[in-house]
Amino acid sequence: MVPMNRPAHFVLLRGLWREARHWGEFPGHLQQQFPGALISTPDIPGNGLRNQEISPDTIAGMTDALRQQVNLSQPVRLIALSMGGMIAIDWMTRYPAEIEAAVLINTSARPLSPFYHRLRWTAYPFALPMIFRSATQREADILRLTSNRHPHDTKLLESWQQWQRQNPVLPVSARNQLLAAMKFSVIVKPQQPLLVVTSRADRLVDYRCSRKLAQIWNADYVEHESAGHDLPLDESEWLVQIIRRWFDLGIDIQIWK
Template sequence: MTRTPRQMNSSRPAAMQDKQHAGWVLLRGLARECRHWGNFPERLAAHLGQPVRCLELPGNGTGYQQKTPVTITAMLEQIRQQAGLQAPVNVLGLSMGGMIAAEWALRYPQEVRGLVLVNSSSTLSPPWQRMRMTALPHLLLALILPRAQRESLVYRLTCTRRDDQRITLRQWIRYANQYPTSHVNFLRQLIAAARYRVAGASPVVTPLVLCSRGDRLVNPACSHILAQHWRIQADEHPWAGHDLPHDAPDWLLHKLAGYQGR
């Protein structure tokens, strides 16, 4: 499923022309779908005056019946087919979506005008930072819990804000019932994320790396290590959780408004 104020033609030209307002592509993470962005895509489009699209990862959302590839590069190729770009885009990836976004910029620099990673990681960091040891039992427990309890657990693990818990959980449970990510696809996504090794070269575009100090799932040190690898600095929100667009959307919008990748 994609959501955009302005649909892009699915045909792909031989050469793309850079445009001032190329727009944004948003990628979520493990077992999440486009609707988990909430109203953030609409707010981003209004804030920047640019088109915003959300693309589903294979195995999630409307693509829940697809088999998830076990590598980030294979996920990327399916995402690129879904995107059908006519011009270079700014790519914003959250968590595992950030891994796909980074690989996109590294492999196809002519397609990526800007690169923003939020609470992402790579094998540059040790496993116990990429997945906090306190979070791993909860994720494994989520595989056997009923969907309502599982979504409640995920909310507590990824969100620091609590003011909208009842409304948000009601929506998330509806999403999980409508387009359930299978246990097999969940594990395949986990394997792909765990194996992701970022290339030694830096992207042509200057990335923006953001993280959350209150992240209970991924240690923010992973973002700082990734930023250091690219010889830049990561920006850290002082209290937000792993789902930064949910917890601190205004802060994220402010960072994106001041970003110029290329």
């Protein structure tokens, strides 16, 4: 799909209240498949190593902050999850020369999908109160809501809770990120090669958001049958294999299980 005649530079973008460490094993699996690639995992202001900064309350503001952290000497390949996918779309459309291609995972955007698909109604009782809960409880709620493989993984949850104690997301940043995601709208279709990957069993965002996006933009589309919203966590090796095949061979719109 995209020629491999030079080393790739992958930039990985996470979602709401997440940081680089939440990618888990995924960057390592990606490196194994692309041994010569540079892999960058910048943090959105307000998260991770930048937790003392206040998050922008727009997706565009997040894009501009992330661009300052990335080596743009050559076009980059974005791999973006959830709200990170919104940032990727904004980046591709406002700075098209900087982006070679993108993989969007379980993302959504107005006006392509209705609000009750962008956040499934069954998730409302769990998702909306998270911003007001303690960091410890919020991490437990996020894990249960976003992972179908590890919802009761005590060791993983303890790691997530420890990261929040080390680099807590300030309440104002948590609010700003949520507002940014809610307000984001797609205006222009990206022109770069695009792979949309979704989890049919996603309990946070309806998979039809990804399917609709792929259909409207005529993008390549792959669907996992049983993983949760955090697809890189639930099916890291599967996801990397799909990305590898796409960059090497290209794939048509279809379902891979």
